[in-house]
Amino acid sequence: MKILVINAGSSSLKYQLYDMTDESVLAKGLVERIGMDSSIVTHKPTGRPDVTEVSEILEHTTAIRKVLALLTDKENGVIESVDEIQAVGHRVVHGGEFFKESALVDAEAKSKIRQLFDLAPLHNPASMLGIKATEANMPGVPQVVVFDTAFHQTMPETAYLYAIPRVLYNKYKVRRYGMHGTSHDFVSKAAADFLGRPLEDLKIITCHIGNGASLTAVDGGKSVDTSMGMTPLEGLMMGTRSGDLDPAIVPYVMNKEELTVNEVNSMLNKHSGLLAISGISSDMREITEGMEKGDAHSKLAFDMYEYRLRKYIGSYAAALNGVDVIVFTAGVGENSVVLRKKVCENLTYLGVELDEELNAVRSGEPRRISSRNSKVEVLVVPTNEELVIARDTNRIVQSLNA
Numbered sequence: 158m159k160i161l162v163i164n165a166g167s168s169s170l171k172y173q174l175y176d177m178t179d180e181s182v183l184a185k186g187l188v189e190r191i192g193m194d195s196s197i198v199t200h201k202p203t204g205r206p207d208v209t210e211v212s213e214i215l216e217h218t219t220a221i222r223k224v225l226a227l228l229t230d231k232e233n234g235v236i237e238s239v240d241e242i243q244a245v246g247h248r249v250v251h252g253g254e255f256f257k258e259s260a261l262v263d264a265e266a267k268s269k270i271r272q273l274f275d276l277a278p279l280h281n282p283a284s285m286l287g288i289k290a291t292e293a294n295m296p297g298v299p300q301v302v303v304f305d306t307a308f309h310q311t312m313p314e315t316a317y318l319y320a321i322p323r324v325l326y327n328k329y330k331v332r333r334y335g336m337h338g339t340s341h342d343f344v345s346k347a348a349a350d351f352l353g354r355p356l357e358d359l360k361i362i363t364c365h366i367g368n369g370a371s372l373t374a375v376d377g378g379k380s381v382d383t384s385m386g387m388t389p390l391e392g393l394m395m396g397t398r399s400g401d402l403d404p405a406i407v408p409y410v411m412n413k414e415e416l417t418v419n420e421v422n423s424m425l426n427k428h429s430g431l432l433a434i435s436g437i438s439s440d441m442r443e444i445t446e447g448m449e450k451g452d453a454h455s456k457l458a459f460d461m462y463e464y465r466l467r468k469y470i471g472s473y474a475a476a477l478n479g480v481d482v483i484v485f486t487a488g489v490g491e492n493s494v495v496l497r498k499k500v501c502e503n504l505t506y507l508g509v510e511l512d513e514e515l516n517a518v519r520s521g522e523p524r525r526i527s528s529r530n531s532k533v534e535v536l537v538v539p540t541n542e543e544l545v546i547a548r549d550t551n552r553i554v555q556s557l558n559a
């Protein structure tokens with residue numbers, strides 16, 4: 158079965174075509190600047206040179222038409238005909254309380270995703286554009302939606318409710334939902350596989366630290382707490398997001414600086430985090446470089462980032478009443494040797510002992526970075542959210558045919 162995985166943003170569309178017989182990626186790519194002056198399409202057929210095109214793509218239906226044309230192109234294509242694509246899987250950020258797992262796209266699923274536009278105003282409308290554009294280009298092909306929030310639906314009330322008037326939950330569903338669920342799910346299962354131990358027996362803290370960052374406490378394979386909240390703003394310090402702060406700062410600053418709701422939202426989501434503290438960049442590579450060259454602001458940004466991450470690991474060890482495995486994943490977690498070293502050096506009270514040589518190894522495979530004597534297994538597990546989407550889509554579509 159060949160499955161197209163689509164991740165639609167408001168002005169972008171990422172895609173990967175999987176052959177599920179061996180879970181190989183036949184091609185992947187990105188359409189950027191949809192609806193703007195000149196859109197850029199980057200198509201990457203596996204094992205062949207990338208193709209970049211600039212063209213006028215005004216909306217998502219045209220973007221998917223372009224993707225299908227590239228996938229079947231005589232020179233740069235990887236399949237003969239669009240008919241070979243038997244299903245499409247979409248990443249959808251917010252599934253609210255409706256979706257505890259991935260689902261087939263039908264009228265009811267679409268209506269629920271629409272009802273969640275308020276909770277994810279930047280993301281869910283874009284996913285809907287992707288779904289509709291797929292319907293227009295590939296009528297009759299089954300589509301599946303895979304949610305960032307679904308894995309966290311196992312959290313207990315104690316973890317997902319905020320200590321604010323209950324009416325806000327009853328009326329507007331204000332609560333913690335968490336994000337990056339496909340990644341936390343994938344790496345916790347991969348960690349158990351790697352260790353050859355039953356997932357049910359393990360207390361795992363998964364650290365998804367990329368441009369956006371979140372931690373999850375996974376008990377016996379189930380998410381019991383996670384650091385992102387109703388939106389991705391809560392929790393760790395991130396590339397451009399503030400993470401946790403005293404909520405009273407928001408009205409105070411709005412008042413002093415005469416900011417609108419949109420302006421304060423933009424400040425906390427786009428102009429905070431590593432970028433704000435370093436004054437240089439939101440990219441951990443540049444922060445590390447700055448720090449190594451002696452830049453005090455970069456060092457402070459790094460230290461704050463590491464300190465907050467370490468505090469969250471400690472609080473999740475408390476939430477789980479112990480920890481067997483800590484997993485690092487995503488851009489920073491998979492690549493930053495120095496951040497992992499600093500975090501682990503400060504977790505000796507949990508019995509964590511890092512093996513510095515193993516920590517310095519680079520590989521695209523799951524690997525152990527803790528020493529033989531460490532009481533906690535510390536792993537680096539490359540995440541693969543697209544593969545989770547392809548697998549879920551495959552499973553749901555196969556069950557239709559069964």
Ligand code: AMP
Nearest residue numbers: 367368369440441442487488489492493
């Ligand atoms: P992601 O959102 O998972 O794609 O992660 C993106 C982030 O990973 C970038 O913003 C970088 O800060 C970070 N990153 C990638 N490579 C490295 C590296 N070698 N060292 C430190 N950070 C890295």
